Amino acid sequence: MVQEMARVCSAGAVWCAWLLGCTIALTAVPAHADENAAREAFLEGARHYEAGEYERAADAFERSYVERPVAVVLFNLAQALRFAGRPGEALRTFRQYLSDEADPGAARRAAVLAAIAELETETGELRIAVEGGAAFRVEVDGRVLTRLDVTQPFPLGVGDHQVTVHAAASEPTTQSVHIVAGQTARMRVALAAAGPRVWVGTDPTGARVWVDGEERGRSPVEVELEAGAHDLEVTFPGRASIARSLDLEAGEQLRLELTLGPEERLRDQWWLWAAVGGVALGALAVILAVTLPPDDPAPLDGTLPTVQALHWGSF
Structure with missing residues (x-):
């Protein structure tokens, strides 16, 4: 692996030294699954860096760091971000490297501080104030910022940016911000509650x-x-x-x-038909009781003579 990393050292002696140092750090640990993934992502990043594909190199180094957060990987990530034209993220990553690396050595610290000083001339800061909630994700120009403490100001490259703030139970809010070198821009976000x-x-x-x-x-x-x-x-x-x-x-x-269960068809509803039948029989009984004459009808009054002895059964 060291031989492969030596092959990609065409970008300069300082880059080679750091790249080989990172490789040694990665190969010195047991080969667990996440460490293998970190190593593969790191080597992928090195190949992209050699090819001048700095965006892809940065993505690969970021994956390597997520799989196994080795401090020395941050230097390579910062370099890739720097050449990818993302000075704010590069500056933040260099600073994180110095914070996470217990003993980078005097020469290494001096090199990183020099890079930080240069990047500070190309960046300003953005402070986000969220009313009615707390942001949990920030996107700048469509790219999610990783390893970001959104409660603190963070560096961005000079110029105009589209910043989107995401917060729980709220609609994302996007604003345009203008960054000036050495100055802090402020973005105030009033979160609108998301509909259910x-x-x-x-x-x-x-x-x-x-x-x-x-x-x-x-x-x-x-x-x-x-x-x-x-x-x-x-x-x-x-x-x-x-x-x-x-x-x-x-x-x-x-x-x-x-x-959704089967639809209950009308002919299958026996209880309904039983009720309908009962009502029909009851109605028929009432009709018969009203329309049929009694066995001994009352005498008929009128022009006809009264027939008291006449019975319906005699017909």
């Missing part, structure tokens, strides 16, 4: 999901709603529909797993 979200999954899938009488898609589907009361209904041909009353709070995340 309801994820609906069904068995079978493909059921139609209705909220407050409006179709919102077919399952599985995630629906963003306003806080408050809502009526949810899920329908599927040949299956019994399911209805739910929801009372949602701002930022709430609700997950529903629903099973």
